[in-house]
Each structure stands twice: as C-alpha cells, then as structure tokens.
Amino acid sequence: MVATRVGFVGGPSSAPSPTYESVCDGDGHTEVVRVSFDPTVISFDEILAEFWDQSGSRATKARAGDQYKSAVWTTTRAHAEIAEASRAKFASRLKALKGEDVSVVTAILPFAENPDDPSTGWHDAPERHQRYVAKHREAKKRRAAQAAAWVDDWTERGVAE
DSSP states (O other): OOEEEEEEEOOOTTOSSOOHHHHHTTOSOEEEEEEEOOTTTSOHHHHHHHHHHHHGGGGGSOOSSSTTOOEEEESSHHHHHHHHHHHHHHHHHHHHHHSSOOOOOOEEEEOOOBTTBGGGSOEEOOGGGTTHHHHHHHHHHHHHHHHHHHHHHHHHTTSOO
C-alpha cells in the first residue's frame, strides 16, 4: 500500500457535503477506505484477497442502511472485473468451508466523480478517523506501558508484593 484514507462515498445529490454525523444519521453515504497502491508491488487481486480475509462473514450479512454496507468501489472496468472474479472465488471458498451456498452481499460498484454532482465524489472523513486503529493501538500500548511502569514503581516500594 502506498496510502489509505478514510472517507465517504455514494450519497445522494441531496447530501452533497457529508459529515460523520450526517452519515451516522443515514444520509445515504457509506464509510469507506480509499486504498492507493503501487501495482508493481502488490496487485489489486492481492488487495482484494486481504479484503475478503478481513471481511470474513461480514461480507455475507446485509446491514441496514448504507453507512456500513459491504462494498468495493472500482475506478476502472478492469478493476470491476477483477473484483467480480475475486468475489466469486471468495464465495467458492466459503461454500467449500460451510458445505452450502453462501450469498456474498458485498457490492461491486463503480466510483465515478461527477463535477456537476458533488455528492458523487470522495469526501474525507474527519482527521480523528484517519489511521484510527493505529492511533488507538498506540494509545493502548502507551496505557499498557504506563500500567507496567506503575506496577514496577509499586513493586520497588513494596506495594505490589
């Protein structure tokens, strides 16, 4: 991956400037991660394989509303075809594992920005949502380190023994 960015896409023209709050209230946009990658380093198919591995059973469960729907937005016809084939391969894997047909609800959708309709484009999520997992993982590590330091301090004073 070269870069990722969290944002919103897919809303109606009646909601041209989504905010996190308006998306949560159901304005029709979906929260997404935009992935920029170098195809000489990793293929789109490899990225999709990771997407399916991380999505797991969520890709088979329809969710109410658009905010968290499972979807892959593609920018080229070639990527749409790769995504369709990858979804079919994922469904076959699930069928082999479960012994029955499994419906994969993940939509493969075209991403196209229309300059006459601002709602069709990409909208960045607030900065607090960018690199959310990494930010919280680091905070969790800091809290764990602080707790360890506190335990060490108590041990040194004979409190924790």
